[in-house]
Amino acid sequence: MASSSSSRVTERRGIPGAQFVEDVHTYLSQSGLDVNSALAFLQERLQQYRLVEMKLLAQQRDLQAKIPDIEKCLDVVATLKAKKGTGEGILCVVSNLALTADFEVSEGIYSRACIEETDSVCLWLGANVMLEYSLEEATSLLQKNLDNAKASLEVLVGDLQFLRDQVTITQVTTARIYNWDVHQRRIRQAAVATAQEP
Incomplete structure (x- = not known):
């Protein structure tokens, strides 16, 4: 539904971008929607954004809990290596x-x-699986997991910021369409009142 009346729609990792509507009349005529349909579409999109936000926040909490655990494991392995x-x-x-x-x-x-x-430690890999690693292998694996978790957290933070921007744009667009509709109704009511005057 991109049009000259709205900004370009983008996408980030499966999260659809929101349109900022500059000219409501042009947007509605080019999209083939009436006001109620457009508002319903935007409300549905806001609900989708909220569901994605809940999912991303849960992933963020998991990673924020996982990173200190990995760091503790690295410290333990480093202590074992140092005391060896x-x-x-x-x-x-x-x-x-x-x-x-x-x-x-x-x-x-x-x-x-x-x-x-x-000379070795056992690490939980998940799914009830534990493997024995040498201290060097354990350090390498834990460091790799820590780097991956931090990179994933950084991407999630970016996704959440993008998502919040899309929510804001959608809310502003909803308000613009609603206000435009109220303004159009007032114009029509004024025209009817003027036509009925003697």
Whole structure:
């Protein structure tokens, strides 16, 4: 429905762009819509934008929770690498070669573990899958996952900003069409009143 009366419509990652209507009369005549149909279309589009926004916000929350977890895992692997071969531990309980750590069993429940010098760690990959990696491989994989999560978060933030812009444009266009319709009705009522005068 692009026309000379509206700005160019763009799209970002499947999110349709909104039209800013400069000339309502031209927009309605070129699109073949009446005022009620145009307003209904715009309201439907706003609902679609709201659904997409909810989905993107959920993805953003997931990534914002995931990034600190990955960073913690990287810190643990880095600590294991740093303590390897030194004979030191953070809190030596059993021997000089043991590292004592508190880990979260479930939300708010922690347990203490004695970690002996190790060359590998096990990482959860999702879908109830855990694999053992060397410390170097684990660092590489976790860093790659962290970089991907940060890049995905950056794209999501851009998508959300684009989406908010489209919502604003659609709301402004809706108001312009509604106000134009009210103005046209007043003109018609004034013309009828003038015609009825003696």
